[in-house]
Amino acid sequence: MGTPEFAVPILQALLNYPGIEVVGVVTQPDRPVGRKRLLTPTPVKAEALRQGIPALQPERLRRLDSVEELRLLQPDLIVTAAYGQILPKSVLELPRLGCINIHASLLPKYRGGAPIHHAVMNGDAVTGVTIMYMAEGLDTGDMISRVELAIEDIDTTGSLFDKLSAAGAQLLLDTLPDLLAGRSEAEEQDNEAAVYSPNVSxxxxxxxxxxxxxxxxxxxxxxxxxxxxxxxxxxxxxxxxxxxxxxxxxxxxxxxxxxxxxxxxxxxxxxxxxxxxxxxxxxxxxxxxxxxxxxxxxxxxxxxxxx
Incomplete structure:
Protein backbone atom coordinates (compact mmCIF):
# COMPACT_ATOMS: atom_id res chain seq x y z
CA MET A 1 0.00 0.00 0.00
CA GLY A 2 1.56 3.26 -1.14
CA THR A 3 0.97 6.30 -3.28
CA PRO A 4 3.86 8.72 -4.11
CA GLU A 5 7.33 8.20 -5.59
CA PHE A 6 8.62 7.53 -2.08
CA ALA A 7 6.87 4.14 -2.10
CA VAL A 8 8.04 2.99 -5.56
CA PRO A 9 11.53 1.72 -4.53
CA ILE A 10 9.87 -0.11 -1.64
CA LEU A 11 7.48 -1.87 -4.02
CA GLN A 12 10.43 -2.72 -6.28
CA ALA A 13 12.35 -4.16 -3.30
CA LEU A 14 9.43 -6.48 -2.55
CA LEU A 15 9.18 -7.52 -6.17
CA ASN A 16 12.86 -8.51 -6.15
CA TYR A 17 12.77 -10.33 -2.82
CA PRO A 18 13.20 -14.12 -3.27
CA GLY A 19 10.18 -16.20 -2.38
CA ILE A 20 7.74 -13.30 -2.06
CA GLU A 21 4.75 -12.83 -4.34
CA VAL A 22 3.24 -9.36 -4.45
CA VAL A 23 -0.42 -10.26 -4.90
CA GLY A 24 -1.69 -6.72 -5.20
CA VAL A 25 -1.11 -3.00 -4.74
CA VAL A 26 -3.44 -0.58 -2.98
CA THR A 27 -3.04 3.10 -3.81
CA GLN A 28 -5.03 6.32 -3.90
CA PRO A 29 -7.47 6.96 -6.77
CA ASP A 30 -6.29 8.74 -9.92
CA ARG A 31 -6.38 12.52 -9.47
CA PRO A 32 -6.41 15.51 -11.88
CA VAL A 33 -2.87 16.89 -12.33
CA GLY A 34 -1.46 20.02 -13.96
CA ARG A 35 -3.11 22.97 -15.64
CA LYS A 36 -5.07 20.71 -17.97
CA ARG A 37 -6.28 18.68 -14.97
CA LEU A 38 -5.52 15.37 -16.65
CA LEU A 39 -6.58 12.32 -14.64
CA THR A 40 -3.24 10.75 -13.64
CA PRO A 41 -2.40 7.46 -11.89
CA THR A 42 -0.26 7.55 -8.76
CA PRO A 43 3.43 6.63 -9.15
CA VAL A 44 2.79 3.37 -7.31
CA LYS A 45 -0.09 2.45 -9.61
CA ALA A 46 2.05 3.25 -12.66
CA GLU A 47 4.76 0.90 -11.38
CA ALA A 48 2.21 -1.81 -10.57
CA LEU A 49 0.82 -1.63 -14.11
CA ARG A 50 4.35 -1.92 -15.54
CA GLN A 51 4.87 -5.04 -13.43
CA GLY A 52 1.47 -6.58 -14.26
CA ILE A 53 0.22 -6.39 -10.66
CA PRO A 54 -3.46 -5.66 -9.91
CA ALA A 55 -3.95 -2.21 -8.37
CA LEU A 56 -6.89 -1.42 -6.08
CA GLN A 57 -7.84 2.24 -5.63
CA PRO A 58 -10.55 2.57 -3.00
CA GLU A 59 -11.75 6.10 -2.29
CA ARG A 60 -12.30 4.97 1.29
CA LEU A 61 -10.55 1.89 2.60
CA ARG A 62 -13.07 1.55 5.43
CA ARG A 63 -15.91 0.57 3.09
CA LEU A 64 -16.97 -3.06 3.38
CA ASP A 65 -16.51 -3.74 -0.34
CA SER A 66 -12.93 -2.38 -0.16
CA VAL A 67 -12.11 -4.65 2.79
CA GLU A 68 -13.62 -7.61 0.95
CA GLU A 69 -11.46 -6.94 -2.11
CA LEU A 70 -8.41 -7.12 0.13
CA ARG A 71 -9.65 -10.26 1.85
CA LEU A 72 -9.91 -12.02 -1.51
CA LEU A 73 -6.18 -11.42 -2.09
CA GLN A 74 -5.44 -13.41 1.10
CA PRO A 75 -2.32 -11.42 2.05
CA ASP A 76 0.15 -12.85 4.58
CA LEU A 77 1.69 -9.42 5.12
CA ILE A 78 0.66 -5.87 4.27
CA VAL A 79 3.45 -3.33 3.77
CA THR A 80 2.52 0.35 3.69
CA ALA A 81 4.62 3.34 2.69
CA ALA A 82 3.08 6.83 2.44
CA TYR A 83 -0.29 5.35 1.48
CA GLY A 84 -2.39 8.31 2.62
CA GLN A 85 -5.22 6.59 4.49
CA ILE A 86 -5.43 5.20 8.01
CA LEU A 87 -6.00 1.44 7.98
CA PRO A 88 -9.14 0.36 9.86
CA LYS A 89 -9.10 -2.51 12.33
CA SER A 90 -10.82 -4.76 9.77
CA VAL A 91 -7.77 -4.39 7.47
CA LEU A 92 -5.17 -4.52 10.23
CA GLU A 93 -6.49 -7.95 11.26
CA LEU A 94 -6.42 -9.45 7.73
CA PRO A 95 -2.82 -10.67 7.28
CA ARG A 96 -1.43 -13.39 9.56
CA LEU A 97 1.94 -11.57 9.82
CA GLY A 98 0.32 -8.20 10.44
CA CYS A 99 0.63 -4.84 8.77
CA ILE A 100 3.90 -2.91 8.82
CA ASN A 101 4.62 0.68 7.88
CA ILE A 102 7.80 2.26 6.53
CA HIS A 103 7.80 5.74 8.05
CA ALA A 104 10.25 8.49 7.10
CA SER A 105 11.29 9.60 10.57
CA LEU A 106 12.81 8.32 13.80
CA LEU A 107 9.64 7.61 15.73
CA PRO A 108 8.10 8.72 17.99
CA LYS A 109 9.35 12.01 16.56
CA TYR A 110 7.37 13.24 13.56
CA ARG A 111 4.29 11.09 13.49
CA GLY A 112 1.92 12.19 10.74
CA GLY A 113 1.87 13.11 7.09
CA ALA A 114 4.85 15.44 6.60
CA PRO A 115 7.80 14.08 8.62
CA ILE A 116 10.46 15.03 6.05
CA HIS A 117 9.24 18.61 5.68
CA HIS A 118 9.23 19.16 9.44
CA ALA A 119 12.66 17.62 10.02
CA VAL A 120 14.25 20.03 7.53
CA MET A 121 12.17 23.06 8.53
CA ASN A 122 13.10 22.52 12.19
CA GLY A 123 16.81 22.36 11.35
CA ASP A 124 17.32 18.78 12.56
CA ALA A 125 20.78 17.30 12.00
CA VAL A 126 19.58 13.69 11.84
CA THR A 127 16.50 11.89 10.55
CA GLY A 128 15.84 8.33 9.43
CA VAL A 129 13.36 5.57 8.69
CA THR A 130 11.39 3.47 11.15
CA ILE A 131 9.60 0.22 10.32
CA MET A 132 6.77 -0.46 12.74
CA TYR A 133 3.73 -2.62 13.20
CA MET A 134 0.60 -0.67 12.37
CA ALA A 135 -1.99 0.12 15.01
CA GLU A 136 -5.29 1.99 14.95
CA GLY A 137 -3.66 5.28 16.04
CA LEU A 138 -1.61 7.61 13.84
CA ASP A 139 1.90 6.08 13.62
CA THR A 140 1.60 4.69 17.14
CA GLY A 141 2.56 1.04 16.54
CA ASP A 142 5.50 -0.85 18.04
CA MET A 143 8.85 -0.28 16.28
CA ILE A 144 10.62 -3.19 14.59
CA SER A 145 13.73 -1.59 13.08
CA ARG A 146 15.21 1.80 12.22
CA VAL A 147 18.08 3.44 10.39
CA GLU A 148 19.51 6.94 10.88
CA LEU A 149 20.48 9.39 8.15
CA ALA A 150 22.30 12.72 8.45
CA ILE A 151 20.61 15.86 7.12
CA GLU A 152 23.29 17.82 5.25
CA ASP A 153 23.34 21.54 4.54
CA ILE A 154 22.76 20.87 0.84
CA ASP A 155 19.65 18.78 1.54
CA THR A 156 16.14 19.90 0.73
CA THR A 157 12.96 18.00 1.42
CA GLY A 158 13.21 16.75 -2.17
CA SER A 159 16.73 15.32 -1.86
CA LEU A 160 15.97 13.84 1.56
CA PHE A 161 12.78 12.30 0.17
CA ASP A 162 14.89 10.32 -2.32
CA LYS A 163 17.52 9.32 0.26
CA LEU A 164 14.93 8.14 2.79
CA SER A 165 13.02 6.22 0.13
CA ALA A 166 16.17 4.27 -0.78
CA ALA A 167 17.03 3.80 2.90
CA GLY A 168 13.51 2.54 3.60
CA ALA A 169 13.70 -0.01 0.80
CA GLN A 170 17.02 -1.33 2.09
CA LEU A 171 15.79 -1.39 5.69
CA LEU A 172 12.79 -3.44 4.56
CA LEU A 173 15.09 -5.98 2.88
CA ASP A 174 17.17 -6.18 6.06
CA THR A 175 14.08 -6.57 8.26
CA LEU A 176 12.08 -9.11 6.27
CA PRO A 177 14.09 -12.28 7.05
CA ASP A 178 13.47 -12.09 10.81
CA LEU A 179 9.94 -10.80 10.31
CA LEU A 180 8.94 -13.66 8.01
CA ALA A 181 10.59 -16.18 10.34
CA GLY A 182 8.76 -14.83 13.38
CA ARG A 183 11.98 -13.66 15.07
CA SER A 184 11.28 -9.90 15.09
CA GLU A 185 11.29 -8.11 18.42
CA ALA A 186 9.22 -4.93 18.53
CA GLU A 187 9.79 -1.97 20.84
CA GLU A 188 6.92 0.09 22.23
CA GLN A 189 6.98 3.80 21.42
CA ASP A 190 7.30 6.43 24.14
CA ASN A 191 4.04 8.28 23.60
CA GLU A 192 5.12 11.13 25.88
CA ALA A 193 8.00 11.89 23.50
CA ALA A 194 5.76 11.94 20.42
CA VAL A 195 6.06 14.88 18.03
CA TYR A 196 3.44 15.37 15.30
CA SER A 197 4.06 16.56 11.76
CA PRO A 198 0.76 17.48 10.08
CA ASN A 199 0.68 18.38 6.40
CA VAL A 200 2.18 21.81 5.70
CA SER A 201 -0.34 24.64 5.92
Whole structure:
Protein backbone atom coordinates (compact mmCIF):
# COMPACT_ATOMS: atom_id res chain seq x y z
CA MET A 1 0.00 0.00 0.00
CA GLY A 2 1.56 3.26 -1.14
CA THR A 3 0.97 6.30 -3.28
CA PRO A 4 3.86 8.72 -4.11
CA GLU A 5 7.33 8.20 -5.59
CA PHE A 6 8.62 7.53 -2.08
CA ALA A 7 6.87 4.14 -2.10
CA VAL A 8 8.04 2.99 -5.56
CA PRO A 9 11.53 1.72 -4.53
CA ILE A 10 9.87 -0.11 -1.64
CA LEU A 11 7.48 -1.87 -4.02
CA GLN A 12 10.43 -2.72 -6.28
CA ALA A 13 12.35 -4.16 -3.30
CA LEU A 14 9.43 -6.48 -2.55
CA LEU A 15 9.18 -7.52 -6.17
CA ASN A 16 12.86 -8.51 -6.15
CA TYR A 17 12.77 -10.33 -2.82
CA PRO A 18 13.20 -14.12 -3.27
CA GLY A 19 10.18 -16.20 -2.38
CA ILE A 20 7.74 -13.30 -2.06
CA GLU A 21 4.75 -12.83 -4.34
CA VAL A 22 3.24 -9.36 -4.45
CA VAL A 23 -0.42 -10.26 -4.90
CA GLY A 24 -1.69 -6.72 -5.20
CA VAL A 25 -1.11 -3.00 -4.74
CA VAL A 26 -3.44 -0.58 -2.98
CA THR A 27 -3.04 3.10 -3.81
CA GLN A 28 -5.03 6.32 -3.90
CA PRO A 29 -7.47 6.96 -6.77
CA ASP A 30 -6.29 8.74 -9.92
CA ARG A 31 -6.38 12.52 -9.47
CA PRO A 32 -6.41 15.51 -11.88
CA VAL A 33 -2.87 16.89 -12.33
CA GLY A 34 -1.46 20.02 -13.96
CA ARG A 35 -3.11 22.97 -15.64
CA LYS A 36 -5.07 20.71 -17.97
CA ARG A 37 -6.28 18.68 -14.97
CA LEU A 38 -5.52 15.37 -16.65
CA LEU A 39 -6.58 12.32 -14.64
CA THR A 40 -3.24 10.75 -13.64
CA PRO A 41 -2.40 7.46 -11.89
CA THR A 42 -0.26 7.55 -8.76
CA PRO A 43 3.43 6.63 -9.15
CA VAL A 44 2.79 3.37 -7.31
CA LYS A 45 -0.09 2.45 -9.61
CA ALA A 46 2.05 3.25 -12.66
CA GLU A 47 4.76 0.90 -11.38
CA ALA A 48 2.21 -1.81 -10.57
CA LEU A 49 0.82 -1.63 -14.11
CA ARG A 50 4.35 -1.92 -15.54
CA GLN A 51 4.87 -5.04 -13.43
CA GLY A 52 1.47 -6.58 -14.26
CA ILE A 53 0.22 -6.39 -10.66
CA PRO A 54 -3.46 -5.66 -9.91
CA ALA A 55 -3.95 -2.21 -8.37
CA LEU A 56 -6.89 -1.42 -6.08
CA GLN A 57 -7.84 2.24 -5.63
CA PRO A 58 -10.55 2.57 -3.00
CA GLU A 59 -11.75 6.10 -2.29
CA ARG A 60 -12.30 4.97 1.29
CA LEU A 61 -10.55 1.89 2.60
CA ARG A 62 -13.07 1.55 5.43
CA ARG A 63 -15.91 0.57 3.09
CA LEU A 64 -16.97 -3.06 3.38
CA ASP A 65 -16.51 -3.74 -0.34
CA SER A 66 -12.93 -2.38 -0.16
CA VAL A 67 -12.11 -4.65 2.79
CA GLU A 68 -13.62 -7.61 0.95
CA GLU A 69 -11.46 -6.94 -2.11
CA LEU A 70 -8.41 -7.12 0.13
CA ARG A 71 -9.65 -10.26 1.85
CA LEU A 72 -9.91 -12.02 -1.51
CA LEU A 73 -6.18 -11.42 -2.09
CA GLN A 74 -5.44 -13.41 1.10
CA PRO A 75 -2.32 -11.42 2.05
CA ASP A 76 0.15 -12.85 4.58
CA LEU A 77 1.69 -9.42 5.12
CA ILE A 78 0.66 -5.87 4.27
CA VAL A 79 3.45 -3.33 3.77
CA THR A 80 2.52 0.35 3.69
CA ALA A 81 4.62 3.34 2.69
CA ALA A 82 3.08 6.83 2.44
CA TYR A 83 -0.29 5.35 1.48
CA GLY A 84 -2.39 8.31 2.62
CA GLN A 85 -5.22 6.59 4.49
CA ILE A 86 -5.43 5.20 8.01
CA LEU A 87 -6.00 1.44 7.98
CA PRO A 88 -9.14 0.36 9.86
CA LYS A 89 -9.10 -2.51 12.33
CA SER A 90 -10.82 -4.76 9.77
CA VAL A 91 -7.77 -4.39 7.47
CA LEU A 92 -5.17 -4.52 10.23
CA GLU A 93 -6.49 -7.95 11.26
CA LEU A 94 -6.42 -9.45 7.73
CA PRO A 95 -2.82 -10.67 7.28
CA ARG A 96 -1.43 -13.39 9.56
CA LEU A 97 1.94 -11.57 9.82
CA GLY A 98 0.32 -8.20 10.44
CA CYS A 99 0.63 -4.84 8.77
CA ILE A 100 3.90 -2.91 8.82
CA ASN A 101 4.62 0.68 7.88
CA ILE A 102 7.80 2.26 6.53
CA HIS A 103 7.80 5.74 8.05
CA ALA A 104 10.25 8.49 7.10
CA SER A 105 11.29 9.60 10.57
CA LEU A 106 12.81 8.32 13.80
CA LEU A 107 9.64 7.61 15.73
CA PRO A 108 8.10 8.72 17.99
CA LYS A 109 9.35 12.01 16.56
CA TYR A 110 7.37 13.24 13.56
CA ARG A 111 4.29 11.09 13.49
CA GLY A 112 1.92 12.19 10.74
CA GLY A 113 1.87 13.11 7.09
CA ALA A 114 4.85 15.44 6.60
CA PRO A 115 7.80 14.08 8.62
CA ILE A 116 10.46 15.03 6.05
CA HIS A 117 9.24 18.61 5.68
CA HIS A 118 9.23 19.16 9.44
CA ALA A 119 12.66 17.62 10.02
CA VAL A 120 14.25 20.03 7.53
CA MET A 121 12.17 23.06 8.53
CA ASN A 122 13.10 22.52 12.19
CA GLY A 123 16.81 22.36 11.35
CA ASP A 124 17.32 18.78 12.56
CA ALA A 125 20.78 17.30 12.00
CA VAL A 126 19.58 13.69 11.84
CA THR A 127 16.50 11.89 10.55
CA GLY A 128 15.84 8.33 9.43
CA VAL A 129 13.36 5.57 8.69
CA THR A 130 11.39 3.47 11.15
CA ILE A 131 9.60 0.22 10.32
CA MET A 132 6.77 -0.46 12.74
CA TYR A 133 3.73 -2.62 13.20
CA MET A 134 0.60 -0.67 12.37
CA ALA A 135 -1.99 0.12 15.01
CA GLU A 136 -5.29 1.99 14.95
CA GLY A 137 -3.66 5.28 16.04
CA LEU A 138 -1.61 7.61 13.84
CA ASP A 139 1.90 6.08 13.62
CA THR A 140 1.60 4.69 17.14
CA GLY A 141 2.56 1.04 16.54
CA ASP A 142 5.50 -0.85 18.04
CA MET A 143 8.85 -0.28 16.28
CA ILE A 144 10.62 -3.19 14.59
CA SER A 145 13.73 -1.59 13.08
CA ARG A 146 15.21 1.80 12.22
CA VAL A 147 18.08 3.44 10.39
CA GLU A 148 19.51 6.94 10.88
CA LEU A 149 20.48 9.39 8.15
CA ALA A 150 22.30 12.72 8.45
CA ILE A 151 20.61 15.86 7.12
CA GLU A 152 23.29 17.82 5.25
CA ASP A 153 23.34 21.54 4.54
CA ILE A 154 22.76 20.87 0.84
CA ASP A 155 19.65 18.78 1.54
CA THR A 156 16.14 19.90 0.73
CA THR A 157 12.96 18.00 1.42
CA GLY A 158 13.21 16.75 -2.17
CA SER A 159 16.73 15.32 -1.86
CA LEU A 160 15.97 13.84 1.56
CA PHE A 161 12.78 12.30 0.17
CA ASP A 162 14.89 10.32 -2.32
CA LYS A 163 17.52 9.32 0.26
CA LEU A 164 14.93 8.14 2.79
CA SER A 165 13.02 6.22 0.13
CA ALA A 166 16.17 4.27 -0.78
CA ALA A 167 17.03 3.80 2.90
CA GLY A 168 13.51 2.54 3.60
CA ALA A 169 13.70 -0.01 0.80
CA GLN A 170 17.02 -1.33 2.09
CA LEU A 171 15.79 -1.39 5.69
CA LEU A 172 12.79 -3.44 4.56
CA LEU A 173 15.09 -5.98 2.88
CA ASP A 174 17.17 -6.18 6.06
CA THR A 175 14.08 -6.57 8.26
CA LEU A 176 12.08 -9.11 6.27
CA PRO A 177 14.09 -12.28 7.05
CA ASP A 178 13.47 -12.09 10.81
CA LEU A 179 9.94 -10.80 10.31
CA LEU A 180 8.94 -13.66 8.01
CA ALA A 181 10.59 -16.18 10.34
CA GLY A 182 8.76 -14.83 13.38
CA ARG A 183 11.98 -13.66 15.07
CA SER A 184 11.28 -9.90 15.09
CA GLU A 185 11.29 -8.11 18.42
CA ALA A 186 9.22 -4.93 18.53
CA GLU A 187 9.79 -1.97 20.84
CA GLU A 188 6.92 0.09 22.23
CA GLN A 189 6.98 3.80 21.42
CA ASP A 190 7.30 6.43 24.14
CA ASN A 191 4.04 8.28 23.60
CA GLU A 192 5.12 11.13 25.88
CA ALA A 193 8.00 11.89 23.50
CA ALA A 194 5.76 11.94 20.42
CA VAL A 195 6.06 14.88 18.03
CA TYR A 196 3.44 15.37 15.30
CA SER A 197 4.06 16.56 11.76
CA PRO A 198 0.76 17.48 10.08
CA ASN A 199 0.68 18.38 6.40
CA VAL A 200 2.18 21.81 5.70
CA SER A 201 -0.34 24.64 5.92
CA UNK A 202 -0.47 27.74 3.73
CA UNK A 203 0.51 29.83 6.77
CA UNK A 204 3.76 27.85 7.12
CA UNK A 205 4.71 28.65 3.53
CA UNK A 206 4.73 32.43 4.12
CA UNK A 207 8.16 33.82 5.07
CA UNK A 208 8.20 35.94 8.21
CA UNK A 209 11.27 38.14 7.73
CA UNK A 210 11.33 39.05 11.42
CA UNK A 211 12.54 35.51 12.19
CA UNK A 212 16.28 34.69 12.26
CA UNK A 213 18.01 34.14 8.92
CA UNK A 214 18.87 30.53 9.85
CA UNK A 215 15.22 29.73 10.57
CA UNK A 216 14.12 31.15 7.20
CA UNK A 217 16.90 29.22 5.41
CA UNK A 218 15.57 25.99 6.96
CA UNK A 219 12.01 26.94 5.98
CA UNK A 220 13.00 27.55 2.34
CA UNK A 221 14.83 24.25 1.89
CA UNK A 222 12.19 22.39 3.89
CA UNK A 223 9.50 23.55 1.44
CA UNK A 224 11.56 22.75 -1.68
CA UNK A 225 10.41 21.33 -4.12
CA UNK A 226 6.85 21.68 -2.88
CA UNK A 227 4.84 23.53 -1.87
CA UNK A 228 7.53 26.25 -1.77
CA UNK A 229 8.17 29.16 0.60
CA UNK A 230 6.95 32.56 -0.54
CA UNK A 231 6.96 36.24 0.27
CA UNK A 232 4.96 39.15 -1.13
CA UNK A 233 6.62 41.54 -3.57
CA UNK A 234 4.83 44.36 -5.37
CA UNK A 235 1.49 42.91 -4.28
CA UNK A 236 2.16 39.46 -5.78
CA UNK A 237 3.51 36.12 -4.59
CA UNK A 238 7.27 35.67 -4.96
CA UNK A 239 8.40 32.09 -4.44
CA UNK A 240 11.82 31.64 -2.82
CA UNK A 241 13.42 28.33 -3.80
CA UNK A 242 16.95 28.45 -2.43
CA UNK A 243 19.16 30.60 -0.23
CA UNK A 244 22.76 30.50 0.91
CA UNK A 245 23.22 29.23 4.45
CA UNK A 246 23.81 32.21 6.77
CA UNK A 247 27.41 31.95 8.02
CA UNK A 248 27.10 34.33 10.97
CA UNK A 249 24.51 36.05 13.13
CA UNK A 250 24.99 39.66 12.04
CA UNK A 251 23.44 42.69 13.67
CA UNK A 252 20.92 44.19 11.25
CA UNK A 253 19.46 47.69 11.58
CA UNK A 254 17.20 47.57 8.51
CA UNK A 255 13.53 46.67 8.65
CA UNK A 256 13.16 42.87 8.25
CA UNK A 257 12.45 42.07 4.61
CA UNK A 258 14.52 44.99 3.27
CA UNK A 259 16.79 44.22 0.30
CA UNK A 260 20.21 45.52 1.42
CA UNK A 261 22.25 44.23 -1.55
CA UNK A 262 21.48 42.91 -5.02
CA UNK A 263 24.26 41.60 -7.24
CA UNK A 264 25.70 38.53 -8.99
CA UNK A 265 25.76 36.66 -5.66
CA UNK A 266 22.02 37.05 -5.20
CA UNK A 267 19.61 39.23 -3.29
CA UNK A 268 20.59 39.92 0.32
CA UNK A 269 17.66 40.51 2.66
CA UNK A 270 17.58 41.76 6.25
CA UNK A 271 15.91 39.43 8.75
CA UNK A 272 15.14 39.62 12.45
CA UNK A 273 18.62 38.27 13.10
CA UNK A 274 21.21 38.34 10.35
CA UNK A 275 21.21 38.65 6.57
CA UNK A 276 19.92 36.02 4.15
CA UNK A 277 21.00 35.75 0.51
CA UNK A 278 18.33 34.51 -1.92
CA UNK A 279 19.84 32.46 -4.76
CA UNK A 280 16.79 31.20 -6.71
CA UNK A 281 13.29 32.62 -6.87
CA UNK A 282 10.16 32.68 -8.99
CA UNK A 283 8.03 35.77 -9.61
CA UNK A 284 4.31 35.26 -10.19
CA UNK A 285 3.63 33.87 -13.66
CA UNK A 286 7.32 33.29 -14.40
CA UNK A 287 9.69 30.34 -14.35
CA UNK A 288 12.22 29.74 -11.59
CA UNK A 289 15.29 31.93 -12.12
CA UNK A 290 18.58 32.91 -10.52
CA UNK A 291 18.07 35.89 -8.24
CA UNK A 292 20.72 37.80 -10.22
CA UNK A 293 18.46 37.67 -13.30
CA UNK A 294 15.82 39.67 -11.49
CA UNK A 295 18.45 42.20 -10.47
CA UNK A 296 19.77 42.58 -14.04
CA UNK A 297 16.25 43.20 -15.28
CA UNK A 298 16.09 46.19 -12.98
CA UNK A 299 12.90 44.92 -11.45
CA UNK A 300 14.18 44.54 -7.90
CA UNK A 301 16.61 46.92 -6.25
CA UNK A 302 18.20 47.82 -2.94
CA UNK A 303 15.69 49.37 -0.55
CA UNK A 304 12.78 47.17 -1.70
CA UNK A 305 10.91 45.72 1.29
CA UNK A 306 9.66 42.16 0.77
CA UNK A 307 6.59 40.94 2.60
Missing amino acids: REQELIDWSKPALSIWNQVRGLNPRPGAYTIWDGEVLKVWSCAKPDKDEQVNDIPGTVVAANEEGIQVATGSGLLTIKELQPAGKKTMQAAQLVHGGRLSVGTVLG
